[in-house]
Amino acid sequence: MVKKRDYKKLLSKNLKNFEIYQSGASLPDTIKKFGLEIEDIIKIDANENVFIERSWMQEQLKKCLQKINLARYPDPLYIETRKSLAQYFGLDYNEIIVGNGSDDVFMTIFHTIIDNQSEVLVAEPTFSMYKFFTDILGAKYSYVLLNDDFTLDVKSLLSKVSKNTKLMIIASPNNPTGNTFETDKIKFLIENFEGIFILDEAYAAYSNVSLIDWIHKYNNLIVIRTFSKSLGLAGLRVGIMALNKELADILRPIQIPYSLNVVAQYLVPQLLKEKEYFQKKIEEVKKEREWLFSKLTEIKQLKVYPSNTNFILVKVLKDGLNANKVCEELIKSGIIIRDRSKVPLLSNCVRITVGTREINLNLLEQLKRILGD
Ligand SMILES: Cc1ncc(COP(=O)(O)O)c(C=O)c1O
The missing domain is CATH 3.40.640.10 (Type I PLP-dependent aspartate aminotransferase-like (Major domain))
Incomplete structure (x- = not known):
């Protein structure tokens, strides 16, 4: 019989207020939870750069x-x-x-x-x-x-x-x-x-x-x-x-x-x-960000915040639909974005990494479907 231990007694006193950090999604975990295939997944939740081949x-x-x-x-x-x-x-x-x-x-x-x-x-x-x-x-x-x-x-x-x-x-x-x-x-x-x-x-x-x-x-x-x-x-x-x-x-x-x-x-x-190559890729991301920003802005149920980064913050304005639900619905079609609605000042907000045009078109189509736009 393995002796039962109370590990909490061993913990550093410094950890009494510790809250677990939520990082970007785990792919194997998401695949299992939602019954998806790896090829179905579009991961735009962690501000990675998908433009570099x-x-x-x-x-x-x-x-x-x-x-x-x-x-x-x-x-x-x-x-x-x-x-x-x-x-x-x-x-x-x-x-x-x-x-x-x-x-x-x-x-x-x-x-x-x-x-x-x-x-x-x-x-x-x-x-x-x-x-x-x-x-x-x-x-x-x-x-x-x-x-x-x-x-x-x-x-x-x-x-x-x-x-x-x-x-x-x-x-x-x-x-x-x-x-x-x-x-x-x-x-x-x-x-x-x-x-x-x-x-x-x-x-x-x-x-x-x-x-x-x-x-x-x-x-x-x-x-x-x-x-x-x-x-x-x-x-x-x-x-x-x-x-x-x-x-x-x-x-x-x-x-x-x-x-x-x-x-x-x-x-x-x-x-x-390879400074030139990276600069070219950064310019591509910025250009795509502006395109995605303009397309998201056309969706009436969203408030879109300007961005100087490779992601865009978006507030869901549709009655009866919260950010968490939007994220859940997107995951069912393989798209992972980040729910930021629990963060101070950001109620009902999600964060979306700028993807390639193909990724963004897919995202926009699914968002419109979920928001009934
Ligand atoms: C503002 C900011 N600083 C630092 C980091 C962490 O970057 P790294 O991957 O180098 O640990 C992130 C990652 O999301 C970030 O958004």
Whole structure:
């Protein structure tokens, strides 16, 4: 007989307020639940980039296969990778920390700076992982709502700062609202906050605005970039932070060694040589976003929010039909989008990743059917 154990007694005290993070859908789970085939599924719930051809990426991978030795650990300092990133972003390689997706570099910042007496300040609604990082360390998650037009309420944010507020995090463009915040407001926040200000630029490539070089002006600024959204590498897991060298030297030793795997270590410098290809793909996404925006706007039962990202936020206005039901109905025809209706300010909202024209036509047809348009 196996002895029964009460695992709750063993849990870290820090986890008492912990809420499970809901990531994008699991394909095998969705297939099983809805009796679908993998070919039937259109997954537009996690803001991945479906414009970069798989065959093109496989060719890039082939080009560096000779260098990759899976039996060896990656370079613990990732020097060549950081040098290529530094050149790409116009920085010094000592100003870059790389990691296993931007979630990983966020975790390094949290582990270094946050304890269970600390507060983290954000503007909601925003990327839900900031709460996850805060909660697992038992810190206080403090937030101010965006204004109704999704602009930043700078005064309220600064008035919320306490002596324990060590981090302020703003994503611009923001997920899930899709808008870019005014540069002047971000500047004001950085200049008037004594703690570390994290600017998450996960979607910056789609907005034409990046403040990454401000790390040379503000030594309390960390800028986060991910390769998951614009460079089509969500599965490889590559994220970076850009920050001044002095702060980088404090954070780097706290990161788990070998965070960037050997494949990413060689593939990233190879891909950064293909700037033109990526720029072309980013332009294609932006063009398709504008087309999808205009088509969604034609559906009367929807309110569509402008976007500077590769996704569009949409509010369902039809009486008797909520966002959750729309998502459920779409899944039955194999289309997975993200229900965001439980998020503050976003009642009845869903988030849709911009797909190819074929995907978008399919989505529009199903949406019209469900909404009776
Ligand atoms: C604003 C924002 N930051 C960071 C991430 C995480 O990116 P990564 O795949 O690099 O962990 C996401 C993913 O959705 C995001 O929306």
